[in-house]
Amino acid sequence: MNALLFLGLGLLASLRATTSLQPQIPSVASFTGSNVPGFLLSTSTQIIVDSDFQDSGSPSLITYAQTFRSDLLFLAGLASIPEVRIGSLEDSDASSIIFLTLGATNHTYFSGVATEEGYDFVINSRSYIIKGSGAIGVWWGTRTLLQQLALSPTSDGTIAAGSGSDTPGWEVRGFMLDAARHWFEPSFLADLCIYASFFKLQTFHIHASDNIWDQNFISGPDWRKLYSAFRFQPAAGSPIAGLIQLRNETWSKDDFTALQTTCSHHGVTIVPEVDTPGHSLAISKWKPELAIPNAPDNLNLSHPDTIPTIKAIWDEILPWFTSAEVSIGADEYDPSLANDYISFVNEMSEYISQRGKSIRIWGTNEPSTTASINTSVTVQHWDFPGDSIPVQLMNRGYRVINSEQQFLYLDGKTSDEGQFPLELVQSLMWSGAPGGGGWAPNIFSPDDSSNNTSPDNPLLRGSIMALWNDWGNNATTPLEIYYQLSRSLAVFAEKVWAGSGVRDTALSQEQFNSIYPTLNVAAPGQNLNRAVPSQPNNIIFQYPTVSEPRISAFDSVGPPYTLTFTIKPSNVTEINVPLSDGTSILVPHDGGVIFAGNDSKLHVQSLSFEDPTTQIRYPLSYTLPTDTFTTVEMHATRTYTYAVIEGSVYWWMTDLDIWGEYMKPANMSFAAPSHFIRGDDFFGELHNVSLVLGS
Numbered sequence: 001m002n003a004l005l006f007l008g009l010g011l012l013a014s015l016r017a018t019t020s021l022q023p024q025i026p027s028v029a030s031f032t033g034s035n036v037p038g039f040l041l042s043t044s045t046q047i048i049v050d051s052d053f054q055d056s057g058s059p060s061l062i063t064y065a066q067t068f069r070s071d072l073l074f075l076a077g078l079a080s081i082p083e084v085r086i087g088s089l090e091d092s093d094a095s096s097i098i099f100l101t102l103g104a105t106n107h108t109y110f111s112g113v114a115t116e117e118g119y120d121f122v123i124n125s126r127s128y129i130i131k132g133s134g135a136i137g138v139w140w141g142t143r144t145l146l147q148q149l150a151l152s153p154t155s156d157g158t159i160a161a162g163s164g165s166d167t168p169g170w171e172v173r174g175f176m177l178d179a180a181r182h183w184f185e186p187s188f189l190a191d192l193c194i195y196a197s198f199f200k201l202q203t204f205h206i207h208a209s210d211n212i213w214d215q216n217f218i219s220g221p222d223w224r225k226l227y228s229a230f231r232f233q234p235a236a237g238s239p240i241a242g243l244i245q246l247r248n249e250t251w252s253k254d255d256f257t258a259l260q261t262t263c264s265h266h267g268v269t270i271v272p273e274v275d276t277p278g279h280s281l282a283i284s285k286w287k288p289e290l291a292i293p294n295a296p297d298n299l300n301l302s303h304p305d306t307i308p309t310i311k312a313i314w315d316e317i318l319p320w321f322t323s324a325e326v327s328i329g330a331d332e333y334d335p336s337l338a339n340d341y342i343s344f345v346n347e348m349s350e351y352i353s354q355r356g357k358s359i360r361i362w363g364t365n366e367p368s369t370t371a372s373i374n375t376s377v378t379v380q381h382w383d384f385p386g387d388s389i390p391v392q393l394m395n396r397g398y399r400v401i402n403s404e405q406q407f408l409y410l411d412g413k414t415s416d417e418g419q420f421p422l423e424l425v426q427s428l429m430w431s432g433a434p435g436g437g438g439w440a441p442n443i444f445s446p447d448d449s450s451n452n453t454s455p456d457n458p459l460l461r462g463s464i465m466a467l468w469n470d471w472g473n474n475a476t477t478p479l480e481i482y483y484q485l486s487r488s489l490a491v492f493a494e495k496v497w498a499g500s501g502v503r504d505t506a507l508s509q510e511q512f513n514s515i516y517p518t519l520n521v522a523a524p525g526q527n528l529n530r531a532v533p534s535q536p537n538n539i540i541f542q543y544p545t546v547s548e549p550r551i552s553a554f555d556s557v558g559p560p561y562t563l564t565f566t567i568k569p570s571n572v573t574e575i576n577v578p579l580s581d582g583t584s585i586l587v588p589h590d591g592g593v594i595f596a597g598n599d600s601k602l603h604v605q606s607l608s609f610e611d612p613t614t615q616i617r618y619p620l621s622y623t624l625p626t627d628t629f630t631t632v633e634m635h636a637t638r639t640y641t642y643a644v645i646e647g648s649v650y651w652w653m654t655d656l657d658i659w660g661e662y663m664k665p666a667n668m669s670f671a672a673p674s675h676f677i678r679g680d681d682f683f684g685e686l687h688n689v690s691l692v693l694g695s
């Protein structure tokens with residue numbers, strides 16, 4: 001091919017590429033390209049918020065605009081852009097403008113109900129105008145702009161000219177995290193909100209009280225030893241203070257408020273869940289008299305103090321929440337107590353509605369012939385045949401959220417007999433509906449279409465996927481939870497925004513696969529990948545000898561990586577610790593820390609990895625000799641970490657305690673402990689240290 005023809009074809013390709021929007025996640029409902037030059041972001045691009053609407057919405061348009069500006073800087077890698085201005089398009093003389101305004105009409109969910117989440121947009125070479133049906137619609141419109149920038153086929157990042165319109169199909173689009181059976185820092189939860197928001201998910205359901213389920217403990221004398229938690233830290237002197245067993249594993253009101261604010265500034269609402277009257281071991285440990293004997297995870301609703309106790313819990317924490325709805329859990333209770341259960345749910349519904357909020361419950365099937373749950377309660381379906389049938393619930397007037405486990409459940413790492421996979425199964429999401437169509441919130445059953453409904457059913461509110469932590473704190477690190485969620489949230493986001501078979505602009509699986517990796521890397525506002533700027537030869541650091549503690553520029557480096565070092569720990573087993581009175585005492589010394597970072601520490605003792613969030617250590621079945629040098633070569637990916645030592649391979653593992661029935665070994669993935677090299681408490685020699693990207 002001659003050079004001129006090649007150039008000509010290249011030009012054609014780039015013209016074609018910039019007259020249509022790039023496929024993105026979730027797909028945009030409609031766009032008409034125009035054959036004129038597109039929009040090019042530059043350091044002089046001016047974000048203008050329409051002065052008629054700056055305070056509209058909660059958060060307001062101006063608040064969203066500020067978050068958008070920092071995302072734009074992060075994603076585009078620009079050194080700076082002008083501060084957000086308030087004004088009008090007409091009065092600006094800027095040559096490049098992103099204009100944020102309101103006034104889009106006719107945006108409805110598939111049900112036909114009007115929504116503020118829609119937006120229209122018009123792109124030309126001078127301006128990119130986003131007009132929302134509400135401030136939240138503008139916010140989603142800014143996610144579209146950012147994704148187009150990340151996916152632009154031209155090297156300068158041009159976005160195609162034209163005009164479009166976009167609206168989500170459903171009102172509830174979210175994910176649930178079991179933050180009760182696993183402890184998470186608020187900063188990690190905030191990062192998850194920010195990540196999910198890039199894909200236009202807007203509900204973060206936080207399951208905040210529960211216990212590990214293990215029949216041997218539950219029905220035996222040792223039930224108090226089973227891990228349980230209630231995560232909201234009551235104020236000092238609160239009547240519910242006794243509910244807290246591990247104060248170090250609770251969120252203070254300030255922490256939680258800051259988390260809610262970060263999430264809401266990204267368009268995400270936190271829906272908190274306190275699960276009663278089942279899953280209530282944290283309450284039974286505090287007030288054993290409320291527990292049902294031999295089933296202390298269930299509360300006795302007939303005990304005169306049970307419902308007042310549950311109300312006292314909500315009294316304490318309801319004022320924390322900005323969400324209009326909370327979940328009272330209410331799953332897996334004793335069916336022989338159906339009437340007690342139903343009257344409890346109705347009483348709580350009434351109680352919380354008097355305090356300005358409404359409630360959701362998990363789907364159950366309470367076989368009562370005399371009572372029924374008030375239809376103002378939203379039911380989150382998750383289980384066949386344990387739950388009432390969702391289409392029947394809708395026929396009876398209940399509003400339903402689809403969390404059907406066959407499609408939408410993950411469990412920290414994997415689970416029982418592979419019941420729950422590491423990630424949402426792509427084949428189910430793209431072709432798991434009866435007849436081979438893709439999953440969508442209206443699909444509850446993969447094989448029985450009588451259990452599914454139409455996308456426009458007004459009682460179908462949407463969908464929430466779930467990640468449980470049945471195997472507790474030591475099954476996963478927080479980053480491993482992110483690895484399970486990262487792609488899962490993206491595919492889910494497409495389906496819950498666009499549905500399956502509703503819009504002809506919806507993504508194909510091939511399109512999703514080709515763009516997801518770019519968008520995952522581009523997602524602004526967080527660095528859950530623990531990505532680092534590119535380094536020559538992928539070498540993060542390399543030190544021939546480390547005789548003093550040192551600090552690198554890298555807090556933590558995500559897998560895949562290879563960390564190599566040659567070490568001879570000292571044989572010191574006790575050290576002298578000076579006391580303030582001038583004397584000193586001998587304390588045992590375990591060898592100290594070799595490397596530490598934000599997400600992991602590596603100890604000399606058993607070459608244990610420690611997760612700093614939970615402070616759990618994962619030992620290797622290996623002990624470093626103290627009388628000779630040993631070279632350790634560590635390899636990590638998102639699904640495992642192993643070391644090669646003297647030609648042998650050692651895996652960092654955990655044991656998943658599956659329902660207390662059997663132990664299942666599982667690999668652990670750790671980010672590289674890259675910040676502190678050679679802890680203050682390490683005595684010995686450390687040489688030939690290198691951290692290189694790639695395993």
Ligand SMILES: *[C@@H]1O[C@H](CO)[C@@H](O)[C@H](O)[C@H]1NC(C)=O
Pocket residue numbers: 105106
């Ligand atoms: C809104 O939709 C209605 C009904 O489809 C249509 O008559 C009207 O022109 C639309 N308005 C706008 C501003 O698009």
Ligand SMILES: *[C@@H]1O[C@H](CO)[C@@H](O)[C@H](O)[C@H]1NC(C)=O
Pocket residue numbers: 291292293300301302303304
């Ligand atoms: C529940 O509490 C009531 C009232 O204290 C009591 O009569 C009843 O036996 C308890 N039920 C169970 C199963 O312990």
Ligand SMILES: *[C@@H]1O[C@H](CO)[C@@H](O)[C@H](O)[C@H]1NC(C)=O
Pocket residue numbers: 346349350353374375376
């Ligand atoms: C159902 O709940 C609503 C909202 O709390 C309340 O107004 C209504 O009275 C309840 N209905 C019954 C039958 O209790």
Ligand SMILES: *[C@@H]1O[C@H](CO)[C@@H](O)[C@H](O)[C@H]1NC(C)=O
Pocket residue numbers: 384385389444445448450451
């Ligand atoms: C579907 O619905 C029928 C009743 O309508 C029920 O018997 C069946 O168990 C349901 N199950 C699934 C998986 O769809």
Ligand SMILES: *[C@@H]1O[C@H](CO)[C@@H](O)[C@H](O)[C@H]1NC(C)=O
Pocket residue numbers: 571572
């Ligand atoms: C530790 O090593 C030193 C020499 O390096 C040796 O003299 C001493 O006996 C060793 N102590 C123990 C407890 O092995």
Ligand SMILES: *[C@@H]1O[C@H](CO)[C@@H](O)[C@H](O)[C@H]1NC(C)=O
Pocket residue numbers: 527555556598
């Ligand atoms: C690492 O931890 C420090 C201190 O807690 C914090 O400032 C920093 O943002 C963290 N870095 C990452 C990548 O989380």
Ligand SMILES: *[C@@H]1O[C@H](CO)[C@@H](O)[C@H](O)[C@H]1NC(C)=O
Pocket residue numbers: 183246248249613614615616
């Ligand atoms: C909280 O304290 C308990 C008891 O001291 C300890 O076992 C646990 O590891 C601590 N949790 C965290 C997250 O530090």
Ligand SMILES: *[C@@H]1O[C@H](CO)[C@@H](O)[C@H](O)[C@H]1NC(C)=O
Pocket residue numbers: 472474475616617618619653654655656657
């Ligand atoms: C994880 O916890 C289980 C009990 O739940 C325990 O049997 C197992 O040894 C623990 N594994 C590690 C690596 O701490």
Ligand SMILES: *[C@@H]1O[C@H](CO)[C@@H](O)[C@H](O)[C@H]1NC(C)=O
Pocket residue numbers: 639640651665666667
């Ligand atoms: C750990 O990962 C390796 C490599 O993928 C795999 O061969 C091994 O089976 C895994 N171990 C467990 C217990 O799953």
Ligand SMILES: *[C@@H]1O[C@H](CO)[C@@H](O)[C@H](O)[C@H]1NC(C)=O
Pocket residue numbers: 566629687688
């Ligand atoms: C470090 O590597 C160099 C070069 O390969 C080698 O000569 C030296 O012996 C190594 N140091 C140790 C302590 O093994």
